[in-house]
Amino acid sequence: MQPITSPKSSLLPLFFFLVVSIRAPMILSVNDPRYTNCRTMLSCGSVANIGYPFWGMNRSSYCGRPGFELKCEDDVAKIMMNENTLRVLNINPEQQILKVAREDYWNGYCPRELIDTAIDFNQFDYSPNLRNLTLFYGCYLPATSTFIFLTNCSINGTLMDVSYSTRNVLSDPRPRVCRRSVLIPVYEAAAQDLEVNPMTMGQALRGGFELQWEVDNDECRRCRDSDGVCGYNQTSNSFICFCKYQPGETTCLPATVAANWICCMPASDCILISLSSQ
Numbered sequence: 001m002q003p004i005t006s007p008k009s010s011l012l013p014l015f016f017f018l019v020v021s022i023r024a025p026m027i028l029s030v031n032d033p034r035y036t037n038c039r040t041m042l043s044c045g046s047v048a049n050i051g052y053p054f055w056g057m058n059r060s061s062y063c064g065r066p067g068f069e070l071k072c073e074d075d076v077a078k079i080m081m082n083e084n085t086l087r088v089l090n091i092n093p094e095q096q097i098l099k100v101a102r103e104d105y106w107n108g109y110c111p112r113e114l115i116d117t118a119i120d121f122n123q124f125d126y127s128p129n130l131r132n133l134t135l136f137y138g139c140y141l142p143a144t145s146t147f148i149f150l151t152n153c154s155i156n157g158t159l160m161d162v163s164y165s166t167r168n169v170l171s172d173p174r175p176r177v178c179r180r181s182v183l184i185p186v187y188e189a190a191a192q193d194l195e196v197n198p199m200t201m202g203q204a205l206r207g208g209f210e211l212q213w214e215v216d217n218d219e220c221r222r223c224r225d226s227d228g229v230c231g232y233n234q235t236s237n238s239f240i241c242f243c244k245y246q247p248g249e250t251t252c253l254p255a256t257v258a259a260n261w262i263c264c265m266p267a268s269d270c271i272l273i274s275l276s277s278q
Contacts, residue, residue, distance in 0.1 A: 035242040038063035038229040044072035050091050052230035053215050062231050062240075065215065067123040078103060082118040089208050096215065097127065101208030102184055109135055109162060109201060110153035114180045119211060127210035131191040134165045138179030147174070148198050164201070166191040185209035219250050226251040 037060050042050040044057065047070075055064030057072050070088065071078050077088035079100065086100035104111040114137055119126070137153065138160035150162040160179065165172060166186075175181060186194075190204035216239065220230040223241035228251060233240040243252035 031244050032242060032246065034060070034062060034231065034247070035229055035244055038231050038242050042070055042077075044070065044077040044088075045075040047077040047088050047091055050093070052220055053213070053232075054091070062234055063229075065123070065232050067120050068213075081120045081124075083115050084118060087208070096213050096217070098124065098211045098213060099208055100211060101206055105184060105205045109150065109205065110155065112156065114155060114182050116183050117185060124211040124213050126185060127212050129188050130185040130209050131166055131188050132168075133184045133186045133191060133194065133204065135182045135184065136163045136165070136174045136178040137161075137181065139163060139174050139177055141174070141177070150198060150201065164194065164198075166194050222250050223248075223252070226253075228252040 038052070040058050041048075042054055042057055042059055050070070051059075052063065053065040054068045054070050055061055056070040061069070067081075069079065071080075079086050079088055079098075085103040087103045087106060088098065088100055090099040091097070092099075102117065104113070104115070136147075137155065138158070139147075140161060141147065141163075145163075147163045147165075150164065153160050153162050163174065165174070184205065186204045186209060187207055190200065190207050193200040194204055219239050219241075223230050223239075226241070226243075226248075228241040228243045228248065231240045231242045231247070232238075239250070241248045241250055241252060246253075
């Protein structure tokens with residue numbers, strides 16, 4: 001005698017199939033929050049519409065690479081490198097050039113602390129059109145010295161004389177006798193002006209200097225061309241392409257290729273249903 005099958009129980013797999021078929025496009029239409037977040041661009045003061053590899057402010061750390069965090073303070077974009085806070089003057093994503101100036105030297109050459117310029121060489125390098133400006137503090141050389149002296153500075157309560165050089169001169173006694181010296185990169189043109197006119201010091205310091213970074217633009221371009229957003233995999237320390245539904249290594253799959261395995265009980269009833277985004 002054959003077992004009697006309840007009509008209600010035999011309709012359950014069909015009911016489940018219909019419910020999942022209806023709801024699956026709705027599930028797939030929910031954007032990955034990382035995709036949404038990293039589509040937001042950075043803007044602060046004169047710096048606007050900046051994306052990968054930079055992050056910070058309203059962009060999470062996975063939207064950019066380590067060492068590229070930007071902060072916005074008093075409508076001024078800034079980036080930290082070692083002990084230096086650098087004011088961001090301009091960013092050229094296509095040429096991968098970051099133009100910055102020392103924040104502590106923005107309003108003059110008498111900072112609170114005397115710290116050399118130190119950049120993150122793991123991510124950046126100096127551009128070739130720069131020259132080192134060396135500021136010497138507390139040399140106490142005779143008044144008959146031929147060096148160009150600026151107005152004295154009070155550093156942490158200590159009054160110090162200040163002089164400078166834009167060239168490396170082996171016979172210069174100041175590296176041996178001065179209390180401290182600070183290196184700051186300036187543009188070649190600014191260095192030439194300082195050789196004849198100390199009054200251009202403020203202009204040279206505020207003019208800043210350029211840093212070059214190297215990031216594979218091709219993989220980010222391929223990601224953007226596939227309607228993805230460039231990001232950073234913090235687990236594998238590598239590039240990742242954030243997509244609407246699921247991230248990819250370098251590109252996103254077309255929405256029409258989206259597919260999902262829908263499984264029923266028992267496992268033998270599993271079927272593959274291809275779904276298009278609505």
